[in-house]
Structures are given as structure tokens and as C-alpha cells.
Amino acid sequence: MDVTQKAREVVSSAVGAASRVLPGNRGGAGAARQTLTISRSAEDVLAAWRDPLVVSRLLGDLGRAEADGERWTFTLTAGQGATVEAEPVSTTAGVEFRRPGPGAGQGQARDAEDDTEGGRTGPEGSGGAVLLRVGTRPAPRDLGTEVTCEVAPEFSAGVGAVPFTLLYRLRALLLTGEIPTLRPNPSAREEER
């Protein structure tokens, strides 16, 4: 088999696996997903997602999150300021933000498991649609934690992959205490003078 053929198969099987397991295929409109390895513990990673101030920093230009107890409100730039309500629910090694819906709000979710394709099957029927999902598993050697993030289409402003952006910022924050930013950044553009 030539290399191109092999590459095509890998890509199509990845796309196929993704389309079978992403939340969008269970009633939503499709969501993107990304894994990054972060050299910190799963506890540190998940603690970050439980803090609305941190989540707001990760969102940055993409929006913000506020919490009133277990009820979180996401204000997303892509939605032109419309708000989305969601509730964080613990999974075995992660957290899901679920919108209110049938069966929502009953605490611990049924486990989300890795399927044989390396994709994750969601917690079918145990609550409303998932807005944001974070999963963790130990990375090999001393590399820390493999963190997977999936988001619903509401997040997407059309440019750049949102899960990648969120995880890149999370990794920067956990490793360095900072998120790289350009504001303010000197330039001769009117809006930045």
C-alpha cells in the first residue's frame, strides 16, 4: 500500500470515528475535539475547569463564564452575546457542562468511556446536550495528563479550532501562570495607538 493511500485511510477513519462519537451526531450540530498533553496532574487540570474565573480566562476573546452555585452562564462571542446556561457534571475522569434538559442535574453522570477507535462515547440519555466536555487520562512516562476537550458549535466563531485554543491557553496557564497575550501591543493601527 502506498503512503498516500495509507494517509487517506488514516484520515478517513479518524474523521469517521470522530463523526460517530462526537456529541453532534446525537442530536446536536457537530462539535470539534482536540487532545493536548499537559505536564500536570488530572486534579490540577480539572480544578481549573471548576473555576469560572479560570474558564473565563481560557475563553478570552471567545466569551466568558459566570457561576451561581452549580448553575453556570456562558456568554459566547460567537452567539453575539447570547447566554447559554449549563451545569458542570463530573464524569469518571473529567467534567461535562450540560444544558438543562431531560434528566439533567442528577449529579454523577454515567461513565464516558473510550471506545476502540480512541473516540469517546458520550453519556447517552443522561441529561441535556453537552456544551463543553473535558476528559483526562494519564500520559505515558512522566508527561502528565492527556486532556481532551470537545465543544458544541455555539462556541465557534468560524476561525481557529476552539478546543485547541482552550487547551493551549490552559496548558500555558498551568505551566507558567500566564496566558500569552498581545493586549496591549504597540502598532501603528488606529485602534491600537
Add this chain to the structure above:
Amino acid sequence: MRALVWNGVNDLAVETVRDPSIVNPHDVVLDVTLTVTCGSDLHFIDGYLPGMRRGDVFGHEFMGVVVEAGPEVRNVRVGDRVVVPSFIGCGECFYCRNDMWSLCDTTNPNAPLQQPVLGFPSGGIYGYTHPFGGYAGSHAEFIRVPFADVNCFPVPEGISDAQALFTSDAAPTGFMGADFCDITPGDTVAVFGAGAVGLMAAAGAKLMGAERVIVVDRLDERLELARTHLGAETIDYSDTDSVQEALRESTGGRGPDAVVEAVGMEGHGTGVQEVYDRAKQALRMETDRATPLREAILACRKGGVVSVLGVYGLTDKFPTGVVLNKGLTIRSAQQHGQRYVPKLLQHIADGELDTGFLATHEMPLEDAVRGYEMFKEKQDGCLRAVFRP
């Protein structure tokens, strides 16, 4: 403050922009003492490298004095005279901890723009295209430097500003390129390109034990610098039918043990291939005129190392079969400056390395547009134009 900005292809101007400030707790702000042109800038000035925005402050090779420090900065103090590598490291991620600083996993605010092309984004760099971070550059009175503790290197007394300046970019790039060659005593190393990067690769190769260093260019004043300052042999490619043959014949038919490519995507060539490359580059069908890269691969001996420092986009007509059948090793990177700066400052202090001769022209920042014109057109023997803001 005053700063040199990119307003479009071949459209530069010195303008007034806002001053930088501390944004994150590990930042410092430097009062820029010296800042210098680099061949990498020509690629976006000429419009071959996309991703600049009108009004961008550019420049990435510089040194200066710390005037303000963020609350988490520990090792650097206001008043310190420091040199800063062009790529920004964080010191904490996998790549920084493994001394591969330009690959830093946390310092590129625009990583999502670069990810679709590279898959795995590079670190941020000052004053370059937006996929590389979009940070304001050094051709300005002041510059913000993130993670000062790992990116600012105090310059010891006795080393002049002009000597220290080039340990920011040209010298570490050249030394990294020589390092890639795994030089053992007696080796012959050829260097394509006698710009500051190529000359520093030649200097590095000599210090690392190469017996012969052969520098290839067509600009006689640059080849002259290679001969007089570095004791290198030279080949003027405009005066030679075949550089490959010249290198092979002068090495007893063996070929150089390693070849450093320090030219990049705007390399000159001749013949049919040059016509093809120019046409495709003009039509933006490929970004590169890769003649020197192909020549480096052809010229290297079997089993040798080709060390690629020149900046390229997506080259087509890459001679994969030659690499395979000659068993070549190709090594390449954007410079890992933080790995080399301390050693370079030590070499300068010990009198083993001279970088000052690279500064052929010095002028106030207000004259930077003219400086770039001279540098680009290689006027008056300009190897590097240094600006004093």
C-alpha cells in the same frame, strides 16, 4: 514612542505608536539600545511570507536596558543591560526544558493560526508574522519581553553593546547550524550564504573543530569578510559553472562532510530551474526559490549532514531521492537562542569570537527605512544595518 512599522509589501515607515507596558507578571520592558536588520525580515517585506498586518512593529534581534519589571520577575533587575534571543521561551514546557526553545509550547498567542499548517505550533517571536505570535518587535524605543527570567541574558562588563547584539539571533542561529553538523576534527564544512547567519555558521564550525570551512556567495565584500575575519575559503557562485563540482574537486572527490544552508526562500539561481521557481513564486503558487537548498543537498558527501537555517515556506521539487540514496541527514530549526547565548558571550569574552564586524552600518532609528533599503539591495557592502533608537 517611535517605531519602524510594516505598512505593506515594500512599504515601511517610522511612526509614533503607543509605548509597551507590563502585561503579564513575568514581563519586563526594555529600553532598546541596539536593534538590527535580519534576512528573515526581507521575506515578509518582499511579500513572500504571509501573515503581516498593516501597522506591525517588526524587528527581532536586539539588546537593551531593563526599565520596568513585572512582579514575578526574579533574576533580572531594572538597570540590567541584557541581550534577548529572538524566539520567546517560557522555561517550563517540555520543549524549553529540553533546550528546544523556539518550539516553546506556551508563548504563541496566535498558535491557533499556525496549527492548521504545522499541526504543532512554534513558540512566539518578536516582530514577525502573526502566525508566529504577532508580538510587537524591537525596531522601537521600547519593547516588552515576556518571561524575562529565561529570555534576558545580562551582558558582562567588557563586552560592547555591538558585540552582544548579535548573540540575539545571527550568532546563535549560525552556531546552532554548525552544531547540527556534528563536526569532528578534520571535517570540511561548506556554508551557502555569506549573510550574517552564514558567517556565524562558519565561525561556529571553525570553533567546533572543522579543518576547512568553505563559504559560497556571489557578493565579494561578504566573501572577503569570510576570508579575513574567519579564515574561511570562498567560492563565488556567479563566477563558477558548478558549485557542486567546485566543492567536490576541492575535497578530493569526496564532497564536504556537512553543508549549512543559510540563504532561504529568496535564494538566487540560474537556468531553467530558476525561471520555473521565479514564475511560481511570482504567481504565489509556491513560496520558495529553493536553489541553494537543492544545491546543498547535491553538494554534500554521502552520509553527510545538511543543516538548514534558511527560512522556507512549502518548497516543491524537493530532491527526496537524492536525500535517500545519499543517506543524508537533514537537520533544521528556528534558532534555540537560549541554548547558545551564554556560550557565545563567553566566546566573545575569551576573544575567540568576533561579532562586531557584522555591523557594517549603524544609524538612528529614524533612518531605518533607508537602512532596510541598503540591507535589502546590499548597497555599500551592507551586511547588517544596526539602528540606535
